[in-house]
Amino acid sequence: MDSFQAQHIIESLRLGIPPEGYVRQFTVGRTKEIEDLIKRLQVHNETAVLLMANYGSGKTHLLKYIREESLERNYAVSTVTIDSNSGVRFNRMDQIFGAVCRNIEIPQSPGQKGLRSFFNFLVGEINKKNDESIWQEISNNWKWDYSEVLNSPAIFIGIRAWATGNDKAADIVEDWFFQPWQYKAKLKKLYTQLIENLRPFFRDPRPDWKFYTDQVFTFDSNGYSQSWAALSDLNILALYSDLNGLIILFDEFEDVITNLKNVAHQEAAFWNLFHFYSGKKYFGKTFYAVTPAFVEKCKNILLNKGRWDFDFSLFDKLPTYEMSPLTTEHLYELAMRILETHGIAYNWEPDLEMKASQLLKIINAASLQTQDRARHIIKSVVKALDDLYQESP
Numbered sequence: 037m038d039s040f041q042a043q044h045i046i047e048s049l050r051l052g053i054p055p056e057g058y059v060r061q062f063t064v065g066r067t068k069e070i071e072d073l074i075k076r077l078q079v080h081n082e083t084a085v086l087l088m089a090n091y092g093s094g095k096t097h098l099l100k101y102i103r104e105e106s107l108e109r110n111y112a113v114s115t116v117t118i119d120s121n122s123g124v125r126f127n128r129m130d131q132i133f134g135a136v137c138r139n140i141e142i143p144q145s146p147g148q149k150g151l152r153s154f155f156n157f158l159v160g161e162i163n164k165k166n167d168e169s170i171w172q173e174i175s176n177n178w179k180w181d182y183s184e185v186l187n188s189p190a191i192f193i194g195i196r197a198w199a200t201g202n203d204k205a206a207d208i209v210e211d212w213f214f215q216p217w218q219y220k221a222k223l224k225k226l227y228t229q230l231i232e233n234l235r236p237f238f239r240d241p242r243p244d245w246k247f248y249t250d251q252v253f254t255f256d257s258n259g260y261s262q263s264w265a266a267l268s269d270l271n272i273l274a275l276y277s278d279l280n281g282l283i284i285l286f287d288e289f290e291d292v293i294t295n296l297k298n299v300a301h302q303e304a305a306f307w308n309l310f311h312f313y314s315g316k317k318y319f320g321k322t323f324y325a326v327t328p329a330f331v332e333k334c335k336n337i338l339l340n341k342g343r344w345d346f347d348f349s350l351f352d353k354l355p356t357y358e359m360s361p362l363t364t365e366h367l368y369e370l371a372m373r374i375l376e377t378h379g380i381a382y383n384w385e386p387d388l389e390m391k392a393s394q395l396l397k398i399i400n401a402a403s404l405q406t407q408d409r410a411r412h413i414i415k416s417v418v419k420a421l422d423d424l425y426q427e428s429p
């Protein structure tokens with residue numbers, strides 16, 4: 037780490053969180069849980085996992101840890117924050133698909149979120165046109181009339197249009213996949229821009245009406261079947277281009293209880309969770325950040341609303357990880373890492389000025405704050421170091 041990087045890290049820690057790409061360096065404790073989670077990344081038939089920790093106890097932090105670890109292990113990753121109030125509802129698979137597309141990242145360009153890097157990367161692979169290539173299978177020998185491999189006709193059309201190199205088509209594909217529900221009244225536009233205008237590039241025998249009657253552009257009919265197929269295709273495309281697949285991280289998953297008001301929608305959201313778990317509609321890995329009371333709360337909601345028939349045992353099948361709390365020793369270790377980084381950032385030796393007892397005092401004082409303790413400690417330690425640095429000769 038050079039002083040420039042260290043300054044960047046300290047700036048982020050001033051707000052209480054380590055910056056993207058450095059989360060693992062500023063993680064303490066939870067070694068057993070983390071080891072276990074990393075094992076899950078190496079196993080193939082793992083699907084959904086619930087990560088449980090109390091408010092402000094490191095759920096988001098752990099998802100960021102998994103994100104970094106997954107990118108390093110050659111997975112595409114998408115981190116989605118569930119928020120019913122701003123249109124990311126877990127019962128709406130079209131919204132989930134859109135959110136996954138908006139947030140997807142690949143190991144080749146971490147931090148660049150959105151479908152663009154992923155599709156450019158795929159098209160780069162496609163254009164190698166190796167005879168043995170699996171893309172031959174996807175594109176039916178580069179004729180692009182149909183695909184044996186892809187499940188979603190929309191993804192097929194999207195990637196095919198992208199592969200033509202037409203910028204305008206790429207912009208439309210991106211916007212369409214980011215918010216498929218906005219295109220329900222713009223089917224003609226999709227047809228014209230992504231098929232009709234690009235016909236010289238491929239052979240597609242279908243007339244325009246066929247695209248409409250087959251609901252090729254529709255993501256929300258038949259139980260969101262195309263949304264599921266499209267999500268699953270993103271995973272397949274990742275696998276076919278030599279990534280290890282797609283991992284989806286769902287933060288603030290408790291939203292399905294707190295913000296989804298309608299019990300039918302809640303029930304649909306729970307079913308979607310179980311579908312992810314069963315791996316039939318989407319066989320990639322997914323992680324969900326929740327508080328320890330999550331499963332109990334879900335059951336209570338269903339019972340209170342008279343849903344006696346619901347198979348409650350489904351909840352108990354979900355693999356869960358409950359995070360052990362961070363001890364004072366862990367927090368001290370974290371403070372020491374911050375101290376070291378501050379020294380590199382501003383080229384001084386804080387360990388000569390700051391005694392261990394002082395550091396402990398800061399940690400203990402900040403620990404009195406029950407809400408968001410770790411974050412408060414990080415901010416307090418950086419502030420104390422900033423003050424000391426100002427005063428140092």
Ligand SMILES: Nc1ncnc2c1ncn2[C@@H]1O[C@H](COP(=O)(O)OP(=O)(O)OP(=O)(O)O)[C@@H](O)[C@H]1O
Nearest residue numbers: 052053062063064091092093094095096097410411
């Ligand atoms: N294992 C850890 N090592 C170091 N710092 C951690 C660890 N876990 C959490 N933190 C830090 O603790 C603070 C709170 O963590 P985080 O925001 O992840 O909690 P949360 O459970 O997502 O909170 P919320 O319930 O508000 O969503 C952050 O500053 C985070 O960087």
Ligand SMILES: [Mg+2]
Nearest residue numbers: 095096097287
């Ligand atoms: Mg959080």
